[in-house]
Amino acid sequence: MRLRNIPRAESVLRECKEVVKNASEHQNHWKKVFGNDHPVHIEIGMGKGQFLLALARRNPEINYIGIERYSSVLLRAVEKYENLSADMQKPLPNIRFICMDAREITEVFAPGEVEKIYLNFSDPWPKARHARRRLTSSDFLALYDQILTSDGTVEFKTDNRVLFDFSVEEVKASSLFELTGLTYDLHHDSSMNAGNIMTEYEEKFSSAGGAICKLVAARKGSAAGCI
Ligand code: SAH
Numbered sequence: 001m002r003l004r005n006i007p008r009a010e011s012v013l014r015e016c017k018e019v020v021k022n023a024s025e026h027q028n029h030w031k032k033v034f035g036n037d038h039p040v041h042i043e044i045g046m047g048k049g050q051f052l053l054a055l056a057r058r059n060p061e062i063n064y065i066g067i068e069r070y071s072s073v074l075l076r077a078v079e080k081y082e083n084l085s086a087d088m089q090k091p092l093p094n095i096r097f098i099c100m101d102a103r104e105i106t107e108v109f110a111p112g113e114v115e116k117i118y119l120n121f122s123d124p125w126p127k128a129r130h131a132r133r134r135l136t137s138s139d140f141l142a143l144y145d146q147i148l149t150s151d152g153t154v155e156f157k158t159d160n161r162v163l164f165d166f167s168v169e170e171v172k173a174s175s176l177f178e179l180t181g182l183t184y185d186l187h188h189d190s191s192m193n194a195g196n197i198m199t200e201y202e203e204k205f206s207s208a209g210g211a212i213c214k215l216v217a218a219r220k221g222s223a224a225g226c227i
Helices: 008-015 030-034 050-058 071-088 102-108 128-133 138-147 161-173 200-207
Strands: 040-044 063-068 095-099 114-120 148-158 177-183 213-219
Touching: 008 071, 030 063, 040 050, 050 063, 050 071, 050 095, 050 114, 063 071, 071 095, 102 138, 138 148, 138 161, 138 177, 148 161, 148 177, 161 177, 161 213
Parallel strands: 040 063, 040 114, 063 095, 114 148
Antiparallel strands: 148 213, 177 213
């Protein structure tokens, strides 16, 4: 993602009440933030927000939290949210945003507070010495295990085959997660693609002819069947 310093990002994010400040203060109290006890699904690295906004519109009975570490990128998602709310003449009630690094995720969510984690087109960190920074590395899987419900899942999409192969191996080697879904060509896999919402990156890569890979990983011991 090309980053630009956008001076107004900080003030726009500060003013937007759906951007949760001091997110760790809400650990174990996300139901209170939303004012209901609907399940919470999060996207880590939400980028410009197209995916999560579409999900939030489609599923009013699920609460969504978009996490993005760069304010200049989150600004784009928040602007999209504000335009959508203006079009709909009311704000979408089931979405919030947090500007943070996913490394701190266990300080923000208590055990069992998240039902699903979406990772879409995560940064590849191609150098082997940076492998632990990949959002599907065993280090991150261990963090996700701490915040997910017992039947919680991680859904990961990417066009990057090297990152995908690494991610499949990390899940297979994990004592915490098991693979419950796998495709190397999402858009031509009718069951895995059912209900798919494309992200900004997904539109870009698939319109250039690239195949999209997707995996679903469930916490071990959950009811979901291993493949
Ligand atoms: N999901 C979007 C954007 C993909 S680019 C899409 O599919 O279109 C990956 C995004 O993840 C970037 O915006 C990057 O800033 C963010 N990101 C990468 N590592 C992160 C981390 N550790 N914590 C939070 N966000 C992260």
